[in-house]
Amino acid sequence: MGNELSTDAELLVLSGEQPEAFGTLYRRHAEDLLRYFARRTLDPESAAELTAETFAEAFASRGRFRDRGSGGAAWLYGIARHQLGRYLRAGAVDARARRRLGMPERDLSPSDYERIEELIDFTPLRAALADALDVLTEDQREAMRLRVMEERPYEEVARILACSEATARARVSRGLRRITQVLEPTRRQLIREAD
Amino acid sequence: MKNDIHFLNELDEDLSEAAWRESLGRSPGRRPRRVRQRPRRRALLVLASVVAFLTLAGAIGWFVTRGQGGASQELRTGLAALGSRVRALASAPPSAIHNQAAPGFAAFPSNWAATVDMDAALQRAAADVPEMQPGTVAESATLSLSRIQIPGDMTRIVKTGQLSIVVGSGTFEDKFRQAGMIAATHRGYVQSSSTSGSRSGTLTIRVPAARFEAAMSALAALGTRIESQSVTGKNVTSQFVDLKARLSVWQQQQRVLNGLLAKAASPEATIRYTNLIMDVQFRIEEIKGQLRVLKNQADMSTIKASLREEGAPVPTPKPEKVAKPNLGNAFQHAVAGFLAVVFAVVVGLGYLVPVSVLLALAALVFLRVRRRRGVV
Numbered sequence: 001m002g003n004e005l006s007t008d009a010e011l012l013v014l015s016g017e018q019p020e021a022f023g024t025l026y027r028r029h030a031e032d033l034l035r036y037f038a039r040r041t042l043d044p045e046s047a048a049e050l051t052a053e054t055f056a057e058a059f060a061s062r063g064r065f066r067d068r069g070s071g072g073a074a075w076l077y078g079i080a081r082h083q084l085g086r087y088l089r090a091g092a093v094d095a096r097a098r099r100r101l102g103m104p105e106r107d108l109s110p111s112d113y114e115r116i117e118e119l120i121d122f123t124p125l126r127a128a129l130a131d132a133l134d135v136l137t138e139d140q141r142e143a144m145r146l147r148v149m150e151e152r153p154y155e156e157v158a159r160i161l162a163c164s165e166a167t168a169r170a171r172v173s174r175g176l177r178r179i180t181q182v183l184e185p186t187r188r189q190l191i192r193e194a195d
Numbered sequence: 196m197k198n199d200i201h202f203l204n205e206l207d208e209d210l211s212e213a214a215w216r217e218s219l220g221r222s223p224g225r226r227p228r229r230v231r232q233r234p235r236r237r238a239l240l241v242l243a244s245v246v247a248f249l250t251l252a253g254a255i256g257w258f259v260t261r262g263q264g265g266a267s268q269e270l271r272t273g274l275a276a277l278g279s280r281v282r283a284l285a286s287a288p289p290s291a292i293h294n295q296a297a298p299g300f301a302a303f304p305s306n307w308a309a310t311v312d313m314d315a316a317l318q319r320a321a322a323d324v325p326e327m328q329p330g331t332v333a334e335s336a337t338l339s340l341s342r343i344q345i346p347g348d349m350t351r352i353v354k355t356g357q358l359s360i361v362v363g364s365g366t367f368e369d370k371f372r373q374a375g376m377i378a379a380t381h382r383g384y385v386q387s388s389s390t391s392g393s394r395s396g397t398l399t400i401r402v403p404a405a406r407f408e409a410a411m412s413a414l415a416a417l418g419t420r421i422e423s424q425s426v427t428g429k430n431v432t433s434q435f436v437d438l439k440a441r442l443s444v445w446q447q448q449q450r451v452l453n454g455l456l457a458k459a460a461s462p463e464a465t466i467r468y469t470n471l472i473m474d475v476q477f478r479i480e481e482i483k484g485q486l487r488v489l490k491n492q493a494d495m496s497t498i499k500a501s502l503r504e505e506g507a508p509v510p511t512p513k514p515e516k517v518a519k520p521n522l523g524n525a526f527q528h529a530v531a532g533f534l535a536v537v538f539a540v541v542v543g544l545g546y547l548v549p550v551s552v553l554l555a556l557a558a559l560v561f562l563r564v565r566r567r568r569g570v571v
Binding site: 015018019020022023026027030031034048051052055056059091092101102103104106108109111112115116 | 199201202203205206207209210211212213214215216217218236
């Protein structure tokens with residue numbers, strides 16, 4: 001395409017005339033942005049939706065981008081922080097930009113789900129999680145221990161717990177959601193950062 | 196560049212499609228799905244909104260009606276039910292009338308219980324009059340509030356005063372006698388009096404409401420000092436209006452029965468109507484009696500004066516009887532309360548719904564204009 005060497009700011013400006021140039025910017029930052037959201041929401045589905053909405057919003061409002069030296073990535077992450085703040089306050093991901101562009105809402109496949117979980121990198125959370133696990137039910141705690149603490153694949157988690165993979169995934173997901181509520185101070189800190 | 200996360204690849208394609216559409220100058224062709232929210236959270240949100248809306252409606256309804264969903268509303272409900280019941284009675288064939296229940300009368304308060312019996316009796320009576328045509332009863336007995344004549348100024352206040360005065364040493368008997376004369380001076384009378392030894396006593400006098408303040412002042416002037424004084428005014432206007440309205444209803448019932456009695460074809464029917472008319476007459480007299488008592492209480496104020504000589508021991512008041520609530524009425528009060536709340540909510544909805552629709556339309560227009568200007 002010939003845009004690979006352009007800066008983010010240049011791509012954004014260029015995409016005003018050539019919309020397809022936005023694709024280069026997307027491919028450059030998509031995974032990082034997904035990781036950004038995944039680590040803050042601890043929820044693969046929400047992280048994926050936030051990523052989609054952020055890029056849709058950036059695409060829809062790229063005409064308002066002005067290069068003032070901070071770069072296109074900073075502008076993109078500014079939108080991301082705004083989306084994250086909304087999500088943390090409302091508990092739901094907005095879809096206005098995607099609607100405006102006519103983009104569909106897509107579901108995560110099981111493999112994507114696991115791949116995004118890998119992006120979360122639970123290492124810094126492990127100590128806090130170990131204490132917070134007490135608030136979970138026995139099933140959730142065991143699923144969380146196997147998946148999050150021991151990093152076993154869902155297939156193995158399901159085999160050990162004698163349940164389906166979907167059930168194991170649901171237990172981990174509910175457990176993570178509960179943990180997020182318990183770690184309220186951390187959550188508030190994230191909201192402040194997002195704002 | 197392909198990513199190992201399939202979702203990101205799909206998103207790449209979606210964005211490319213959006214870019215392609217934009218380059219062609221086409222607007223998005225299909226209507227996207229709505230924002231996905233967690234169903235439970237959404238349900239809670241909807242529930243909370245509905246509760247808040249109804250609460251607001253109730254508050255507005257209560258404010259608008261100032262809590263009239265109670266006794267007066269109860270009366271109106273009863274009257275409406277009675278009217279529809281009588282209309283139904285008139286249009287139903289005699290054979291059907293015998294077997295009908297009287298659900299409409301359940302709307303009346305407990306002290307209207309006799310009405311239910313009256314309804315059954317009216318049904319039986321109507322069935323005994325072969326020449327009675329459908330509509331006859333409805334024409335003569337349809338009850339509506341518009342037919343209940345309420346005079347202009349119905350304000351009724353029951354005034355009660357209490358006075359405890361100390362009189363000079365050795366003057367008790369003289370002052371006590373003067374207190375009795377004060378009642379007569381103000382066109383009133385002594386309702387009761389009692390003395391404790393020769394140094395203290397109490398008397399209750401009744402004086403016309405217009406003379407109440409003057410009588411209180413005159414009694415106070417008898418003492419060297421006033422130990423305590425209180426005046427209470429109880430507004431019984433609504434009670435008075437209710438009784439008047441009930442009286443009007445019973446009097447209309449009486450007129451209906453008199454009409455039926457005139458058309459009675461058999462001696463049995465005549466006896467039955469006579470009994471019913473006596474019952475109604477009893478009700479009318481009872482209400483008239485209550486009205487007389489209420490009127491008397493409002494027209495004649497009560498003053499309870501306690502006099503004692505300087506240095507005389509303070510009489511110990513007898514402990515008053517504690518009124519015990521009647522648990523039998525609790526359920527009826529609960530039903531009345533429930534209906535009053537529903538009434539307030541319904542009235543409030545009448546105000547709130549059109550306002551909400553207007554606000555929704557205004558919001559819709561605002562959003563459309565905003566979107567056209569391209570504001571994100």
